[in-house]
Amino acid sequence: QDKPYVALISKGFQHQFWQAVKAGADKAGADLGVNVTFEGPDTEAQVDRQIDMLSAAIAKKPAAIGFAALDSQAAIPLLEQAKTAGIPIVAFDSGVDSDIPVATAATDSVAAAALAADKMAELIGSEGKIAVVAHDQTSRTGIDRRDGFVNRIKEAYPKIEIVSVQYGGGDQLQSTEITKSILQGNPDLKGVFGTNEGSAIGVVNGVKELGSKVTIIGFDSGALQKQAIKDGLMAGAITQNPVGIGYKTVEAAVKASKGETVDKKIDTGFYWYDKTNIDKPEIAAVLYD
């Protein structure tokens, strides 16, 4: 009952990525002897729902709060309120435009997506048409992964043409239909990048149903994606370290609540994985089902 307690407000909770973050956070909670709660809105568009969650979290007077901001500015008044109440904030997944958070544990999404672009270019021979099935048009990760990928292609690979960027909301079925339509409209397509787990699975599904041969690059992890890579349907994917994000967020939060100093920036890293390295222990450790 009297265990200190850390509230994590994430960007979502139903998706595998966030469940992996939660798993890491829970593990840290168990290791460090704190209770952890984890909450997030249904979609990454619901900025105000997240604000309401943050507000309820502050009312509970936790030892510290971990916060993955859907918008870099919208929550600032509440963060100030938390600061006044003496609740330290640790930002995770993406930062906020404020120096209130004592630390930020995040992946560099732009760099991660640029790596996906390089891999794509390598696999299709640096020329031809490709498409992007993104998960979101307006969320931070959606924008960063799309732009990281698209800009890298534009800068470094002039012979590659991105014919279509469409958004499936991370919904597997919708992403499937989008992929099929793009393939129908562009029979000579050479590659598709799916920007998160749901999108990537949708791309794999759509390609499989149409029986096309295109190079697929995914993002994040999950059982179907791992299977698709093993089966050779997907060339490879970028994974972050969600378990690490969750763990390090809670770790930093606990430290901050005790008044200890923490690193301002915690880079949790990202990795390329494909058939060749998927079973290596250092990769297997950052993958999740």
Added chain:
Amino acid sequence: MSDNFLAGLIGKSQGAGGARYKLLAFGSLILLFVVFSLASPNFLQTSNILAILQATSVNGVLAIAATVVIITGGIDLSVGTLMTFCAVIAGVVLTFLGLPLPLGIAGAILAGAGAGFVTGNIVARLRIPPFIATLGMMLILKGLSLVISGTRPIYFNGTPGFTSISQGSIVGTVIPAVPVPNGVLVLFAVAIVISLVLTRTALGRYTFALGSNEEAVRLSGVNTRGWKVAVYTLAGAICGIAGLLIASRLNSAQPALGQGYELDAIAAVVIGGTSLAGGSGTILGTLIGALIISVLANGLRIMSVPQEWQTVITGTIIILAVYIDMLRNRNAS
């Protein structure tokens, strides 16, 4: 008699007098086909037409479930999450318990019927307005799907035949040129069966009667509560079929999916000419409504229209589609 069935399938079934078959939005569907065919050479290809049909299968089946409820004058917001719930139950039966495929199929459909039975009782016996009852069920089923699955997808890798429920093609083995996916066959089978139920059986008759004037039906000595429960149970069972289709298509039960699907389903119903006030409606209309939604999405994507404009255009065309066909019908009569 077959005349009556046809009326049910195509016309504003009850009371249209068999003479005038007013098909809301059918003309618009044709128009969309023509426009997209001209706009992109890739649109009118067998593989794309099959893709459109495949894309219609899940929403089409959900829309059929919604149609039945809407004809009684109700509304069903829970079709999307009930679909997911049924997919999860199939996952529990097949993957967690490792039971054979037919039991998984039965499990999903029974789970749907069971949930529909609960909803029906909330509506008919507790007399909660259908909007609230199904909103509540929507949330309950959404939560339960996450709880039961442990907030993670359940995969069907251990059940080899499972993906062919939707993705296989019985037709393709006979006529290789037209590999119509099984999911599409399921959609048509459900459409025909439910059309027959609506036009030829006592359940169907009471469905329309309840939507027309429930009190008059009650005062005719009909057990209106019982029949209403039956209608919701039927709708639930149909959602179970949708759950199997989507799970088979994704080879997994995705517990987070489903919310939001009810809007597409109800939209298909209303575009198809069924009135939300109840008492009228056809399954064929609903199919056409569902097709319009898929054709629009597919065509705009094929043309690589930027997505924000896709949304604007879709909204406009939905309104226009209904308007054009209202004009057509008005002139015809």
Added chain:
Amino acid sequence: MSDNFLAGLIGKSQGAGGARYKLLAFGSLILLFVVFSLASPNFLQTSNILAILQATSVNGVLAIAATVVIITGGIDLSVGTLMTFCAVIAGVVLTFLGLPLPLGIAGAILAGAGAGFVTGNIVARLRIPPFIATLGMMLILKGLSLVISGTRPIYFNGTPGFTSISQGSIVGTVIPAVPVPNGVLVLFAVAIVISLVLTRTALGRYTFALGSNEEAVRLSGVNTRGWKVAVYTLAGAICGIAGLLIASRLNSAQPALGQGYELDAIAAVVIGGTSLAGGSGTILGTLIGALIISVLANGLRIMSVPQEWQTVITGTIIILAVYIDMLRNRNAS
């Protein structure tokens, strides 16, 4: 009459008559307060109560807009994305064009009224069913918000007073102990004004009359189309206010937000005792409905219930809340 029979059952109050105020779900709201207060000491604190009210402000205003339309027997699915559209217009006026605050406020409300005017004409003149008309508008406005904003949030950092529309506290400057946010005052102001409009003005009278029996109104020589357009225009203007509230709260216009909010708004209306069949309803009921939704969300969060269970419990309580108050009303009469 069966209509009226039903009315008796679900305790439809009659705004225009003002005779019996059977308030659906009021008892349940009290009950929820008691339960959560006992469950967590953090619940019944001034700051948390203010947070609940603040959380209600946007949905409450949207629900008021939805109420007006629903009383006419229509439905408005576009309230959520119209809110966003208005927020974006405020962003265009204040941030892109750099005009002063009052113009931004006027711009948002006018944009809302304009969109409502368009919807009203689609419904009343083209005679498209409200469900389709507002579904179409929902998509159109969603797309336009993204197009106009360039799919990026618009921040209001250049307009210093903007955040205080919702976040500031005029009350707090007078009574520092109870810093009721201005957004809550706006909600109450809108509620009072619209309540008066509904009960005291011709527009209100026709709103109820249209929902009760549109044909009767038309046969009495009333310009039903014109009044219907007026109702939708009013609802649109109210959405404009909601747009200002949410933009001020987030200090930004978030163009992707909005879809899905219509369901919460309509749910608040129906929980508040307004019938989707039209002809009856009260703003007070809608406020209570919106509060029930916020209190539930807040209370369950405060109790740290796992999120998937929150969903299940919310669904159950929504059904129970309506049921309990139906029982209460039945016993009372």
Added chain:
Amino acid sequence: MTDLVTMRGIDKAFPGVRALKGAEFDLRPGEVHALMGENGAGKSTLMKILAGIYRQDAGEVLVGGQPVDLGSPRAAIAAGIGIIHQELILMPHLTAAQNILIGREPRKAGGLLLDEVALNAYAADVFKSMQLSLDPRTLVGSLTIARQQMVEIAKALSFRSRILIMDEPTAALNDKEVNELFAIINRLKADGVGIVYISHKMDEIKRIADRVTVMRDGAYVGTVDARETPISKIISMMVGREIDNEAPAAPDLSAAPVALEVRGLTRATQVRDVSFAVKAGEILGFAGLMGAGRTEVARLIFGADKADSGEILLGGKRIDVVAPQDAVRCGIGYLSEDRKALGLATGLDVRNNIALASIPRFSKLFGILDEQAMHAAANEYIEKLAIKTPSDRQPARLLSGGNQQKIVIAKWLLRDCKVLIFDEPTRGIDIGAKSEIYKLLNALAAEGKAIIVISSELPEVLRLSHRIAVMCEGRLTGFLPAGAPQEDIMRLATMRGAAA
């Protein structure tokens, strides 16, 4: 003096129906001009054209000698034409006063706000002038159909039109209210208002009308002087034949078994301790003033409402009726007095409305319906009751009022009940069909069915009943034999606060 209204060569077709074929009509100031014809003859359609609700396909309408285009209800109102609709068209969620003044609400605060006080005062005035005691603030949806009819009349009067159309205004009214309405009509006449009066009640025509125009099958038959023309002549103009309306002699029921017995039936103040018995083969008439509680007794027997106390015995055995389905299963049928709200499923076609209470009979394996048999059954009654419809697939809502009433009667005739309760069965039904229905009821009684007829038309109660029960304020105040004088009935019907 120019005619107020002249209608010439009016044609109007609906899909599948030619409702009017060269119909003619004219109306003079200060007269009551009755429009007569069988159910479906086109009376309401012709008047809806005059009220701007429909537009004629051919023909012209002159108001005050000038050709006019009555393209909308608004235009008709502006031309001084008011109408009392046959099917009540009111807003149930609004109060009586709000209904009456819809579109013409008194305002205050410079037109910004509604003046509810003035509104209610105005309506109260109208009610007072009609001798009607009704709180203007009552919700219309909570009123009985008779009172709703009075509101509809009040609304039409409040327009102070020069031309007033009354489409079966007395169908739901009792004698007292009819008298009050006639007093109003006489006052309006004196003011020079022209009144079109549609009714199937012959005695009313004699009492109030100056001229009579008869229509048949949408066509004009002729116009005659109301006072000088014998009723039989008018009837034969309407139906093209003579009607025999002789009541058969009451049968001897001394040996017949009791079919239905009711003991101590009570519900709040509406029904107080009502006990009676009906024998097999008997027609028991129920008389009483408006609100006497007859409908409520029927609803309690049928399980449509819940009784506070009392028991119901069928064939000597106590039955437990909690819902209409229980009553129907036991063989009790109830024809409700409000066909639009409680009788007809307006969205369904004629066939399904007639079959609505008998669906199980037509269900075969898996609940599949035998449409052929339903079609045959529907057609049998379409013929027997002369229901005017293009086919049994016509949506019920498109039929004329009287024909809709015949459909709900057919529904219960088809159901083959042991006990039939008919509440205002001939409301809106033409004289020819009425006598057919009387014959049918007599035949059913002769087959051994027990029949209860509730009617506000005394002649009907007297013509049909073997025995008459009278109610007042929820109590049964007495029984009278067939052929009892009207005065006796009225005495029992006004016996306040007394037990039987």
